[in-house]
Amino acid sequence: MTQKSEMPGLTVGLVGAGGISPAHAAAWKAVGAAMRVYSLEGADRFADTHGATRVDSFDELIATSDLICVITPTPSHAALVERALRAGKDVVCEKPLARTTDDARHLVGVAAETGRRLFPAHVVRWFPQYAAAQQTVAAGGLGDLAVLRFTRAVPYPFDRGWYSDPVQSGGITMDLMIHDLDEALWMAGPVATVYAQRRTASEPHPTETAHVVLTHTSGAISHCRGLWTVPKAPFWYTFSVSGTTGQLRYDSRDEVGYTLTTSPDDPPRPSPSTVALAGDPYSAEIADFVRAWRTGEPAKVSAEDGLVAVALAEAAELSAETGAPVDFPTFLKGSQA
Amino acid sequence: MTQTQQQTTRQADEQESTSMQGDHTDQRRLKVAVMSFAHPHAAGYVHLLQQAGVDVLACDPDRVSSADHEVRGADLAAQLGVAHVDTYEELFAWAPDAVVICSENTRHRQDTELAAAHGVHVLCEKPLAVTAADARAMIDACERAGVLLMTAYPVHFSPAVTAAKQAIAEGTLGQLIGAVGTNNGYCPVGARRWFLNPEWSGGGALVDHTVHVAELLDWLTGDRPASVHAVKNQIMHADLDGVLCETGGLVTITYEQGLVATIDCSWSVPKGAPTWGGVTLELAGTNGVLEINPFAQRVGGWDGNAGGRDFWLPYGANLDDGLLRTFIDAVQARRAGEAVEWPSPDGHVGLRTAQIVEAAQVSARKHRVVQISELA
Numbered sequence: 055m056t057q058k059s060e061m062p063g064l065t066v067g068l069v070g071a072g073g074i075s076p077a078h079a080a081a082w083k084a085v086g087a088a089m090r091v092y093s094l095e096g097a098d099r100f101a102d103t104h105g106a107t108r109v110d111s112f113d114e115l116i117a118t119s120d121l122i123c124v125i126t127p128t129p130s131h132a133a134l135v136e137r138a139l140r141a142g143k144d145v146v147c148e149k150p151l152a153r154t155t156d157d158a159r160h161l162v163g164v165a166a167e168t169g170r171r172l173f174p175a176h177v178v179r180w181f182p183q184y185a186a187a188q189q190t191v192a193a194g195g196l197g198d199l200a201v202l203r204f205t206r207a208v209p210y211p212f213d214r215g216w217y218s219d220p221v222q223s224g225g226i227t228m229d230l231m232i233h234d235l236d237e238a239l240w241m242a243g244p245v246a247t248v249y250a251q252r253r254t255a256s257e258p259h260p261t262e263t264a265h266v267v268l269t270h271t272s273g274a275i276s277h278c279r280g281l282w283t284v285p286k287a288p289f290w291y292t293f294s295v296s297g298t299t300g301q302l303r304y305d306s307r308d309e310v311g312y313t314l315t316t317s318p319d320d321p322p323r324p325s326p327s328t329v330a331l332a333g334d335p336y337s338a339e340i341a342d343f344v345r346a347w348r349t350g351e352p353a354k355v356s357a358e359d360g361l362v363a364v365a366l367a368e369a370a371e372l373s374a375e376t377g378a379p380v381d382f383p384t385f386l387k388g389s390q391a
Numbered sequence: 392m393t394q395t396q397q398q399t400t401r402q403a404d405e406q407e408s409t410s411m412q413g414d415h416t417d418q419r420r421l422k423v424a425v426m427s428f429a430h431p432h433a434a435g436y437v438h439l440l441q442q443a444g445v446d447v448l449a450c451d452p453d454r455v456s457s458a459d460h461e462v463r464g465a466d467l468a469a470q471l472g473v474a475h476v477d478t479y480e481e482l483f484a485w486a487p488d489a490v491v492i493c494s495e496n497t498r499h500r501q502d503t504e505l506a507a508a509h510g511v512h513v514l515c516e517k518p519l520a521v522t523a524a525d526a527r528a529m530i531d532a533c534e535r536a537g538v539l540l541m542t543a544y545p546v547h548f549s550p551a552v553t554a555a556k557q558a559i560a561e562g563t564l565g566q567l568i569g570a571v572g573t574n575n576g577y578c579p580v581g582a583r584r585w586f587l588n589p590e591w592s593g594g595g596a597l598v599d600h601t602v603h604v605a606e607l608l609d610w611l612t613g614d615r616p617a618s619v620h621a622v623k624n625q626i627m628h629a630d631l632d633g634v635l636c637e638t639g640g641l642v643t644i645t646y647e648q649g650l651v652a653t654i655d656c657s658w659s660v661p662k663g664a665p666t667w668g669g670v671t672l673e674l675a676g677t678n679g680v681l682e683i684n685p686f687a688q689r690v691g692g693w694d695g696n697a698g699g700r701d702f703w704l705p706y707g708a709n710l711d712d713g714l715l716r717t718f719i720d721a722v723q724a725r726r727a728g729e730a731v732e733w734p735s736p737d738g739h740v741g742l743r744t745a746q747i748v749e750a751a752q753v754s755a756r757k758h759r760v761v762q763i764s765e766l767a
Contacts, residue, residue: 200626201639201657205571205673207680247758249620251643251651253568255677263569263675265653267622267641275622277641277653279571281675296575296639296659298627377760379620 064088064344067119067143069112069134070126071096073217074148078125079104081340090119093126116141121347124148127216128223132157135172139164144171146343149236150228150367151360158364159388162357173343173353174360178233179240180335180342187295187302191241196297199242199274203294204234207281210260226252226264227374228367231280234293235366236359238268238276241295245362246271249379250370259284266370268382289327362386421445421723424487426479426502427494428467429456429591430516431582432543432711436491437471439715449473450482456495456585483509489539489722491715492516495591496598500525507536512725514541514718518602519741521593523749523766526742533738539725540738541718544606546670547736548713549685552607555674558681559611565678567612570652572604576668578628578638578658587634595636597623597751600656602744605644607672607683609740614646616743620760621751627659642751665703685710 064087068078071093079100082089089106091097092115101108109115112134116122122138123146124131132152138145139161151174152158165172178184191199208230216222223229227250239245247269254262261283268276292305311331314323329335339354346353369380423440425433428451440447449471454463468475476482482490483505489512492502499520506513513533519542520526533540546552558564578587579599585591592598608614623637639657646652660668669686685707692702717734724731733739750761 198626200624201641201655201659203571203573203655207675247622249622249643249760251645253649253651255566255568255649257677258565259677261565261568261675261677263651265569265571265643265651267620267643267653269622273624273626275624275639275641277571277655279569279653281569281680283675284677284679287680294573294655294659296627296657296661298629300661301659301664377618379758379760 065090065118065120067092067109067115067122068106069093069115069122069124071100072125072127074125075100076104077336078123078340079106080334081336082123084334084337085341085344087344090115112137116143119143121146128229129153129216132161135161136164139168139170139172142168142170144173144347146173146175146340147360148175149177149360150224150232150364151357152364153222153224153228155361155365155368155386156388158361162361165357171347172357172360173346174355174357174363175339176233176236176355176360176363177335177339178237179354180338182332182335183304184237184293187293187304188237188241190302191295191297195300196295196302197299199272199295199297201296202238202242202274202276204237204276204292205279205281206230206234206291207283207287208289209285209287210262210282212260212285224367225371226262226280226282227266227370228364230282231264231266231278231370232363232367234278234280235266235268235370236355236363237293238270238278239359239362239366242270242272242274242276244271245269245366245382247379248366248369248373248382248385250373252374264370264374268366421489421719421726422485422487423447423719424482424485424490425449425473426482426490426492426506427451427498428463429495429498429583429585430493432516433491433493434467434471435711436493436715437473439712440491441473443715443719445719447473448482448485448487449475450477450479451475452478456583456588456591458584461583479505483511487511488726489514489718491543495585496521496593497591500529503529503540504532507532507538510536510538512539512722514543514715515741516543517741518593518598518745518748519738520745521598521748523742523746526738526745530738530742539718539721539731539733540741541721541734542606542736542738542741542744543714544603544736544740545710545714546603546685547606547610548708548710548717549683550708551683551685552611555611555681555683559674563679564674564676564681567614567650567674567676569675570608570650570673572608572652572654572670572672574600574603574668574670575655575657575659576600577660577662577664578631578634580628580631580634584633587631587636589636592636594748594752595623595625595640596638596656596658597621597640597642597755598748600658601640601642601654601748601751603670604654604656604672605744605747606736606740608644608652609743610735611674612646612650614648614650616644616747616750616763617647618645618760618762619643619747619750619754621755623755627657637755640751640755642747644747663700665701666705
């Protein structure tokens with residue numbers, strides 16, 4: 055990327071080498087960073103595949119890196135981030151910032167106390183379609199926002215270790231919908247109340263859905279729908295943003311930049327993904343974090359945003375359990391937590 | 392859906408001119424009266440009834456809910472080429488077999504009760520009523536009188552809905568867990584002002600645009616609503632004179648068998664958009680996801696003469712025609728002495744959808760979830 059020449063000697067210390075790690079590896083490479091990796095599993099494979107240097111402890115990783123990037127399973131985020139911050143390192147942390155609001159709030163406090171930067175990796179803010187929408191919203195292109203809708207659907211995370219365990223991952227709202235909660239927050243601002251319903255059933259295929267309705271302090275209202283659907287379903291996402299002077303609509307399935315029709319005798323060939331056609335959002339995200347880290351300027355997402363996103367997901371879980379709307383400012387402060 | 396329905400009505404006229412005449416056993420032509428021109432659909436209904444080969448009489452007795460520019464009464468009747476009388480007394484003296492009620496929402500109950508008292512079958516514009524109690528009273532009146540009560544939900548007659556009904560009945564989706572519906576549209580400020588005044592409309596977008604999708608969910612799933620949560624605002628169109636109601640709303644419904652559905656009922660299609668809006672419904676189950684968009688069919692393009700506004704040329708089935716055909720067929724069958732049930736969408740789904748709206752209004756006002764069982 056353009057920053058490459060401005061980044062002599064940047065060494066990033068990646069902790070974790072799981073499902074998300076190839077996306078991060080490509081993004082860190084794109085900014086010219088040298089990579090070190092520490093992971094309980096998969097470190098050798100990651101090091102070989104991506105040209106990273108494997109280290110044997112988290113302490114060693116901290117000691118030998120300029121910046122720490124936490125891409126481990128969700129339940130371990132809080133402890134690793136805190137250790138890195140307290141050791142004087144700035145930290146990029148894959149979303150969600152922490153498994154619980156209490157932990158996320160604590161991390162924001164530790165970052166403030168230690169004077170370190172903390173960048174929660176809400177990558178959807180760098181998906182170009184969302185970025186274009188938010189830019190238009192922020193420039194007043196829709197007037198005052200009134201009604202927002204977001205949907206996101208992926209196959210049910212069946213048999214995928216910690217990710218399939220709602221206690222560890224936080225489930226569909228914390229792991230999947232958190233992107234859309236963050237988008238609603240980004241576009242329409244602070245949230246006043248959260249109402250949620252969640253449904254799951256298993257025959258013939260395990261599926262789960264969550265519906266979350268936010269009222270923003272501006273008066274705008276947002277609906278987020280997460281869906282873990284049948285196996286082999288495509289990954290798709292949509293949004294609609296309406297304001298006093300206009301409406302934006304987007305559906306990833308409408309993006310037909312590549313269509314191949316062949317004889318039925320030919321083997322099916324996968325089409326390039328939306329992400330592949332539009333440009334890599336992870337690279338844009340990491341480039342923005344590195345820019346912010348170098349200059350001291352804000353990144354597109356703040357540590358506080360990461361905390362609020364976790365709290366929105368947890369407030370939604372609380373509402374789904376109790377069946378009643380949750381007063382969000384109170385929840386965020388912690389008296390309900 | 393005013394504009395599109397009227398457009399498609401006009402488009403389909405020529406093709407449909409004789410298809411509803413049927414094989415009457417009774418020699419006398421069916422007589423259908425249109426009560427009120429308050430609802431803009433009245434014009435399209437008059438047209439389709441005329442094409443259906445029934446005798447049509449209209450009565451638009453007052454224009455108290457109208458702005459000065461709105462064409463009503465004998466003037467509109469003359470434009471439509473339909474006979475008009477000034478009072479409902481005269482209308483019922485004509486001895487119609489059936490009426491199509493197009494009055495303001497808050498008058499649906501009194502008009503339905505009047506028709507039932509005259510032993511006349513009723514097709515009532517949606518929403519059937521502005522409270523569950525009114526809807527129940529209308530059902531009771533029609534049951535006592537032995538007349539049909541049908542609610543005008545034209546989207547029910549979309550071929551996409553018919554296909555969805557079959558797919559779901561065959562178990563294609565497995566167990567349903569979630570649904571997202573939208574019925575977004577223009578702020579109905581142009582054709583009829585009363586939509587924006589709760590005294591006549593019973594409320595804003597929550598009333599106007601929740602019920603179409605709620606009826607589809609009722610029909611497609613067979614499930615019954617248990618609780619409703621709704622939020623609303625009046626941010627869009629707040630600068631328009633005479634907007635006394637919500638223009639944005641999100642209604643979340645839980646159903647007895649476990650489905651959760653959210654309906655975006657907002658009047659969020661900006662003035663200047665190339666089409667009035669639309670209806671969409673996505674249903675997610677344990678075996679797949681189904682999406683229907685009954686208004687998807689259109690030819691698009693850019694109009695260089697109109698400052699860059701898109702072309703939007705809708706085509707496809709005339710939904711109002713399916714609605715009226717079903718009603719007329721049932722009325723004919725009754726007249727022939729057949730024991731026909733109330734055709735779908737009937738007064739009972741009109742009640743269930745009215746319950747959802749009333750619960751949504753209470754929920755949005757009180758900021759809490761409302762159980763359907765709480766309603767009077």
